[in-house]
Amino acid sequence: MNPLESLTRLDPDYPRPAVLNLLAAPHNERLLEYVANDPFGAHVFPGDIPDVAPEAFLDDLDAQLADTRPIHLWSYIPTCSYRCRFCQYPVVIVKGPADVTREKIDHWVDLNIREAQLWLQRVPRLREAPVGEFNVFGGTPSLMGLDSVSRLLNFYRENFGFGPETTVRFEGDPTTLTPDLLARLRELGCDKVSCGVQSFDDQVLKLSGREHTETECHEFLDATERLGFDWVTIDLMYGLLDQTVAGVQRDLEQVRRHRVPGVVCTKLHLRSYTDTRTGVAGDRPAAWQFPSYRNRLAEAGHRWPTLGEQYQMREVLAEGLRADGYGEHPTMYFHRADKPPETWKSIMVDQDRQDAEVAIGLGGSSSCRRSEAMTEVNAGRYAQLVQAGQLPLTSATRFGPTATEARAIKMALSTLQPLRDDLHRERFGGRSLFDEPWNRRWLDLERRELVVTDRAEGSVRLTAPGAVLVEAIMNTEF
Ligand SMILES: C[S@@+](CC[C@H](N)C(=O)[O-])C[C@H]1O[C@@H](n2cnc3c(N)ncnc32)[C@H](O)[C@@H]1O
Ligand code: SF4
Structure with a gap:
């Protein structure tokens, strides 16, 4: 069954989902592809x-x-x-x-x-x-x-x-x-x-x-x-x-x-x-x-x-x-x-926090504002490393300047709370949420009825369908 067919096959006893038309629209093909492939995107925010x-x-x-x-x-x-x-x-x-x-x-x-x-x-x-x-x-x-x-x-x-x-x-x-x-x-x-x-x-x-x-x-x-x-x-x-x-x-x-x-x-x-x-x-x-x-x-x-x-x-x-x-x-x-x-x-x-996370144990994932790391997932190798006195971290990624900003925006979007430009400026040396490359993304998402921006107030918020599709938005648009 292709993604569109799967999307439109519904239980007749329940209402049509509010995001259905939006996901079926040709300009949202990437979002549909994302959700149909069932990736999951709001736990680890990897670097570039x-x-x-x-x-x-x-x-x-x-x-x-x-x-x-x-x-x-x-x-x-x-x-x-x-x-x-x-x-x-x-x-x-x-x-x-x-x-x-x-x-x-x-x-x-x-x-x-x-x-x-x-x-x-x-x-x-x-x-x-x-x-x-x-x-x-x-x-x-x-x-x-x-x-x-x-x-x-x-x-x-x-x-x-x-x-x-x-x-x-x-x-x-x-x-x-x-x-x-x-x-x-x-x-x-x-x-x-x-x-x-x-x-x-x-x-x-x-x-x-x-x-x-x-x-x-x-x-x-x-x-x-x-x-x-x-x-x-x-x-x-x-x-x-x-x-x-x-x-x-x-x-x-x-x-x-x-x-x-x-x-x-x-x-x-x-x-x-x-x-x-x-x-x-x-x-x-x-x-x-x-x-x-x-x-x-x-x-x-x-x-x-x-x-x-x-x-x-x-x-x-x-x-x-x-x-x-x-x-x-x-x-x-x-x-x-x-x-x-x-x-x-x-x-x-949360946009005003985004503080460190430290995970201890097999397959943990830890992060700070510059980088993130994952722990060994193989039980035997993990035990060997720990018993040999070595920290069992196996891979890490770091965030370049644009990726650091993108990550902060993605995390903030995942909270479903309005994004605030003052917080963004404070953290990124005066750079605005409405500076490029973000501005054109907001314009595009706004045209597709996924976000609403208020430039006078300095905020961006997800619409109701935007909130349902937030993982797809974060991971395909940023
Ligand atoms: C790692 S488990 C720990 C909880 C406990 N072991 C349990 O299962 O009752 C945490 C949660 O991840 C969710 N989970 C695990 N595999 C999943 C999957 N393939 N798709 C969606 N959620 C999943 C389940 O809801 C599960 O309760
Ligand atoms: S395998 Fe274990 S961790 Fe995974 S969902 Fe089942 S009980 Fe929870």
């Missing part, structure tokens, strides 16, 4: 100078930390007890009797702490830099035993710039974020939890290779409410095998039922992050990344949602959450009306 030595990134980072606002620090624990068919993140599967799996997970906690010590030696300013938010991401960190959780959190708290303002989050899945673990996390001063729910439809979960059901998702949400967790976010995906627009509508009802404070909605993306360096992929592709496997599933009677249906699903989620007062900041990160936007995302992409 490739193959820079990781050492250069570490020097840039150290220099920036001399005088910094709070940074985003994260620790990545790659262990999972099952491998989802859509997931291309670097994960290490641990299965078997409890004592064996515990030992394997502890090994990854040890490696993470060892790597963090190497960072502190190489970038000494990291010890003092204020941490705005500390996240334990994965993989599935919630597989850790309670002792390892304490060991990891205490290590970071004692060795990095944690203060009263630092928020701490722990990530997991519904099978392992148990009431016991949640209670321990509360004791350890962890204020936030994130859980991969993906869908509340058991059949969709099963086909995706998830080893939990809807029931466990509700149990997790009930437990967080009981324990008084203030900030709980869940991940939902759309575009999954056999998922329907009605199914996504039902997912939305479950979010409403629990009044979930934060919801991250992601379209299934299967193109490798490595193609675009917009994320970090592990060294083994996800099962669904093989076209032959996807085709076999379709031949066996399963159904992949069309592009048009994916936009209907997105609209159901986004419009439904908006109607309930949720804000969206950045793209597809929704926060309940009484909650602020995600701290770590704001640290990274």
